[in-house]
Every structure is written in structure tokens, then in C-alpha cells.
Amino acid sequence: MSSASSPAPSNATSADATPPLLDIRDLRLDFMKDGRALRAVDGVSLRLGAGEALCLVGESGCGKSVTALSIARLVPSPPARYAGGEIRVNGSDVLKMSPRELRAIRGGVVSYIFQEPGSSLNPVFRVGAQILESLKLHRPEAANEEEVLRLLRLVGIPAPESRLRDYPHQLSGGMQQRIMIAMALASHPRLLVADEPTTALDVTIQAQIIELLRELRRQIQMSLLLITHNLGIVGDLADRVAVMYAGQIVELAPSHTLLSRPLHPYTRALMNSVPKLKGQVGRLSAIPGNVPNLGSFPEGCRFHPRCPQARPDCSTQSTQLLEVEPSHWVRCPYWST
Template sequence: MITPEARAKPSASPPAEAPLLEIRDLRLDFLKDGHALRAVDGVSFSLNAGESICLVGESGCGKSVTALSIARLVPTPPARYAGGEIRVNGQDVLKMSPRELRAIRGGVVSYIFQEPGASLNPVFRVGSQILESLQLHRPDAATPDEVIRLLKLVGIPAPESRMRDYPHQLSGGMQQRVMIAMALASHPRLLVADEPTTALDVTIQAQIIDLLRELRRQIGMSLLLITHNLGIVGDLADRVAVMYAGQIVEYAPASELLARPLHPYTQALMNSVPKLRASGERLQAIPGSVPNLGAFPSGCRFHPRCPKAQAQCSTTAPDWLEAGPGHWVRCPFWQT
């Protein structure tokens, strides 16, 4: 399957510059007990330089493995790249040599993850960990001054003394800022932030989201943000891809998706987002759970949990429909 945008403009002239990232029909399996279980099934999206996209969906729907695939970071085995293309700056990551991959990792694409504490080495001072990242990717800039500049950039007060702290001397929010500084040390063109705020408390979450927004503005890098919380999407994303059971089911500009969610799954996700002013209103969890790998339902994978399901949903896999400009949905009943 090709990208929704490509379908919209089949014969449009190619853009002057290739997108920074273009994923086409990505398929990834996990091998288990002699079976190949498909975890990512035909995922396509693209991202231009400076743009941000958000991947949302419940736990286990394939957000992280999709994002890790961009730098071919899913270990093989147990995984196997079963098909598709991942083009970074026009070059297919799935065909790169180990040397080309090393250049992409950190150099073009940097990652930050949910648990900053788990990614920092407890026995080294945070300054030296940032310095190490600099030595790896920008040796000419590997100086204490640059470490201080990066710590300032991510909003760490008194960086001259903080750089001598060990990770455990910092709060969770400060640790996450250090992780972001390490990720930025290489001057990545794309920052992948996988649930960067989930392990933090609510006020710190808001601060980290503000920081990411400010960094995007200052540095102009692209951002791929992964979250299961649609509430933070509007703040950060230009576009949103909603994932369910290894597939994208809705794809739209962020403001459009938030104002007009069309897929029943997206609507259900929206209903499970805490609304700030609706005090007393209960959060709705989506009934049922994400199916396990290898046990995806036939037809539309969401149909057993879908309030709008019709007979055909259990037999026919829905194709992409363009419901509005740039707004794609994989549900034939989006108008009902």
C-alpha cells in the first residue's frame, strides 16, 4: 500500500527535495516458536524537514517498533524486516551497510525514551555522558562549553555545577532534560521521542512538552512523537497517525484530527483523554483490549471493539478513504 498522500496526488510532480523521512508499506515480523508474527503491517507515512508527526494508539499497537525501525534498531532476530522501505534523506535504511547505519543513528536520527533513569549511566557524571555523545558525533564540538550550552538549551539551571552531578542527584524531569541534551548533542535532523513524558508527573510533563515545542522552533528539527495520550498532540504535532494493531487507521493534520476524529478507534481514544474543564466527567476506557500478535481479527482489526461495526467489517479489510483534504481514514462508515 502506498502513502495516503501519494494516492491523493498520483501524478503530481515530485517535491524539489525528498522528504526527510519516508516510510512505505513497512512490514515487520517477530519470530516466535517458528512462526512469524506481524507487528507492523503496511505502515506508510512521510515527514518533511522541520515537520512533526505524532503516532498515537494504545499499548502494543506497534508505535515503538515502527519508530525504532527508522534507524533499524529493532533487534533481528527476534524481528525480521519483511518488506517495505524506510527512506531517510532518500536512502533506504533497510538496505544500508553497518557503516551507513552508524552515520544515521545519532547523526540524523536521535531517540529519547520513556525512562530517562534507565538510559543514563548511574556511575558517570551527566556532563561526561553528554561529552561522550559529542565525541561520538561532533568531535570538534566536544568541549565543556558545548556541554554547558546544551544543558542551558534544555533548561537546566546552573549548568556549570549541574554537569558534575550524577544522574541520581537529578529529579526525573531534570534527567529527561539531560537525555534530551544528549540526543541533541549530535545535531539530529529528526528527534524521535517515544513517550517522553509518561514516567513524569503532570506538571513536569507539561514542562517537557513546552521544551520540545521550543526546541523545534529554535532548532527547526523534525519530531516524531509517540504517545498514547491524544491530549498532548495539539501542542506539538503538525500531523497525526493513529495506529491500531500494527496498522495506521487514520492520518490527518493534527488540528483537523482533533476537531473531527473520524475513525471509531480515534473517537474512542479521544473519549479516553482527560478533559481539563470537564471535572466530574468520567474517563471512558475503550472496551476490550488490543489483540495479541498473531491473533489479529479478520476484516477490520478494530471490529470486535467497534460500536459502529457492521457485518462486512468482520470480513473486509477497509481501504483508505480520503474524507477531507489530507484527512485519510480506514473505515467505510466514517460518515455515520
């Protein structure tokens, strides 16, 4: 477990007076179930500068979505309980904010898009009205139909005038996700959190949405936190990648470094399970076993029961996230082998 005193891994060049846009320090979050505290996020530290794109990768249940939702304190509490750590947005801790301060952060600084655009849009309101609602909250001076149309054009919705009065169910999944993005951008956020934005979409639509996100990032100076379990889209979008396993970050590196030279056995296993277009076509290798359940994480290194390179002491020795190469952090003592 990393301690609060260890510096948060970052490639930010200087520790100057302006705090980073997002600074998560040693975040620990429990889910309370039948009186037991089940740790879902265990000592996650992340830093994200203005305009930077970070990708959070991991299997289902590794704590990546909970970490992302915590940035605007959107995890329902109860059952969640923050056991420690800080989430600093522009220097102030989200976990200590009053509801009013929190509402200013939500949308105002951090906007979200989610996995299922179909169920993330309110089915009984017209999409135009839902976007307008965001504008009214954060940019009342621009809360008019022209601005909604501009946003719809920005996210590539054809004939936006006729879409304005549509209900969500009248649109395809890809269009719904574009509406979600337009709604998220309406408030001019400084950070867009995209929680598996393409998982529920067709493959061709996935590529379009990823392309849209990349294009928007180029047009608008905005940071991006992309959560995915698909390493295939990481290289396209992210400056840095953080790999999570069982509530902890196991590897953190610039994306080209991580993709070309993964050091943690879990990252390597994850990459071997992604189909490649080039080279010999063989069987994809799946990672044996399952992600451990909340509350029953293994002793020592949490990946050791599934690790092909596990050694006897992996089951006893707890692991630290260490900077083994410049801005390349790994939670495995045997990374070099």
C-alpha cells in the first residue's frame, strides 16, 4: 500500500504554485455491506494536468469507475464510504466540499459521459432540453437554442435543428452518445471523464466516438480521463496510461512507453489478450482466473494467483508502486525479469 506521504506519480514538470487540475492522493474507498467494509479503491494516487489525457485501464470490478466517479463525489454514499485520501480539484479537496461547492465542480469543472448513453439520458425529456439544462446551470448567458445547435454541430450531429425536439429513444446509440458529449461540453468543463464511452456501441460507431473525442480535445483545451478495459483505444487518445488491478494502480507510464514496453505482468497479460492486426494470427491468450471479489483480495501482491511469473514470496510480500524508470511506475518487484 502506498502511503500518503509518497509523491503522487505524475509527469508534470514542476511543482509550481498553481495546483494541478486534478490531484488524487492515496484515495481509499470502502463499500459497506452487512456491516463489513469492503475496500474497492485502495491507495490510488493520480495527477492530471490541464490539457492532459490519461487513460485508466483495467478489468471490470478493479475500481476504475469508482475512482472516476469519486472526482465529483458521484458514488452513492452509503453504501460507499471514503476511508481516506484526498481528491483535489484545482487545489481544493472534493471530499470536504459542501453540497453547494460540489455542484459548482460538477459540470463546471468536471463533466461526465457514461457507458450506456441510452440509459444515461432521461427518457422523458427532449434532448435539446437536457442540453439546455446544463447551459442554464453553468452558462446562463448562453442558455439559448443557438448555443444548443452549435454544440450539436460540434459533436457532429447531422441536421441538428430536427434533432433538437427528439426524445433519446428516437436516436441511435452513437447519436445518443454524441448528445451526452454535447451535454457534457455545454458547461465548458476543464476535465471530461469518459467512463467506458464506447463499450455499449457497435465497433464502427466506437471508432467514430473515439475520433470525435480526439478531435474535440484538439479543438478545446480540455483534459480527458478515459476509463476503458480496451487497451486497443489507449494509444489513440491518451498521453499517459494507468493500469488498475484490484483497487490499486499497478502500472503508470506514458502511453507509448507502456504499449511498447509493459513492465507489470498484468499489463503484459492484458496486452496479450488484445487481438493484433499485424503478425501471425494465433489464439488469443486469456488471463487465467477471475478478478478477485471485493473484500477477498489476496495477501501480498494481489495479482499473484493469476501471475505467470509469480514467485513464492509474492504471496506474502506486499508491493509498492515504484518509479523504476523516469515517469514509469510499476507495482512489481520482479518487473525487470
